[in-house]
Amino acid sequence: MxxxxxxxxxxxxxxxxxxxxxxxxxxxxxxxxxxxxxxxxxxxxxxxxxxxxxxxxxxxxxxxxxxxxxxxxxxxxxxxxxxxxxxxxxxxxxxxxxxxxxxxxxxxxxxxxxxxxxxxxxxxxxxxxxxxxxxxxxxxxxxxxxxxxxxxxxxxxxxxxxxxxxxxxxxxFGPGQMAGHAYAAVIPVFLEAALTGRPLPVNGDGEQSRDxxxxxxxxxxxxxxxxxxxxxxxxxxAFGTRTTLNELISMIEHHLGRPLDIVYRERRSGDVRHSQADNTLLRSTFPGIEPTSLDVGLSATIDWMTRQLPTIPAS
Missing domain, CATH: 3.40.50.720 (NAD(P)-binding Rossmann-like Domain)
Structure with a gap:
């Protein structure tokens, strides 16, 4: 093929x-x-x-x-x-x-x-x-x-x-997704900031949720x-999970073993407040697909990005 x-x-x-x-x-x-x-x-x-x-x-x-x-x-x-x-x-x-x-x-x-x-x-x-x-x-x-x-x-x-x-x-999200530009996705932005010792930028109150x-x-x-x-x-x-950005930050802190500084900014125009998929159609069409959890995927992504960036020592 x-x-x-x-x-x-x-x-x-x-x-x-x-x-x-x-x-x-x-x-x-x-x-x-x-x-x-x-x-x-x-x-x-x-x-x-x-x-x-x-x-x-x-x-x-x-x-x-x-x-x-x-x-x-x-x-x-x-x-x-x-x-x-x-x-x-x-x-x-x-x-x-x-x-x-x-x-x-x-x-x-x-x-x-x-x-x-x-x-x-x-x-x-x-x-x-x-x-x-x-x-x-x-x-x-x-x-x-x-x-x-x-x-x-x-x-x-x-x-x-x-x-x-x-x-x-x-x-x-996952390995291969870098930040470093104005329109980067939230997980690489958070991880790059965390691994280089900068505050994590959050648009809005952090209670917006994503799948x-x-x-x-x-x-x-x-x-x-x-x-x-x-x-x-x-x-x-997507598989029907719902995680707020504040919860995501807590997960990153757990993986890195240290608290992170956060800067809350103005909410961005056009951003959806909450997002969560119904996965009924996906599950019925692709019954053999088993999703990787956010926790496992985040660990793999942190491992990958750690190799790409200078990191700060864990406290």
Missing amino acids: RVLVTGGAGFIGSNLCKKLLAQDDEIEVRVIDDLSSGSLANLAELDVQFFNGSILDQEILSTAAHGVDAIVHLAALGSVPRSISRPIPSHEANATGTLQVLEAARANHSAHVVLASSSSVYGKNPTLPKVETLQCMPMSPYAVSKLATEQYALAYAECYDLPVLPFRFFNV FTYVGTVVDTIHAALTERITGGPTNL
Whole structure:
């Protein structure tokens, strides 16, 4: 099977490439990535065919997708705050970019497309846990662009019989996810601060909750979707946990064996207050997937990041 991973040099993409190559000698992996947030270092020593370019570049995308059996579409311009600051680039990368990927799949004998949407599409809808049939109420241009991502996929399934499966990701974390930029995810931001002796920055009161999902579980699920050629509608890729940021900080303190300084800041515009997945559809579709707990995943992530950063002595 020939698989193209868009955004394959990024955090989730590179973890997926490692999984695919480790699990199946018959899989040929291609990656297209413009390296705007990913890094070739993430693909070091991996036997992938790399295409340096944007999914918005129709020529290079067509070349990368030629003859593939499946596309895992992870390339995106992430971050709610970035989309609020600059909405048009988010739309172009996430909505128009997805349209280009779907066209490339359609041109390749209806290649199977597994693609990343986001829990942010639920937005202001207060219902917990978030079941896929809830009304989506996006609160940011990023969330709107991700809703467009999955809706374009469903439209192509309806109009062209394209086999698709959109996953709604919930706060994916794990080894390979660094901070170091303005739009970094919360776990690497907290860990980098903790390991370098700086206060942990919390936007709001820290009582906002998230359904953190370990990257190993995510790539296991995507691998199963590819090998079993599973198709369907939007599917939450999370397992129904609910952890506040203050609880997360307490867990980090426990793992590091010392208290941490915290700085509480203004709440960010567009941030969802609470997020928790209903995992009924995921469990029924992928009964063999066993999730890695937040505690175990956090330990593995701390071990990995400790090797990347200068640390302060434990007290």
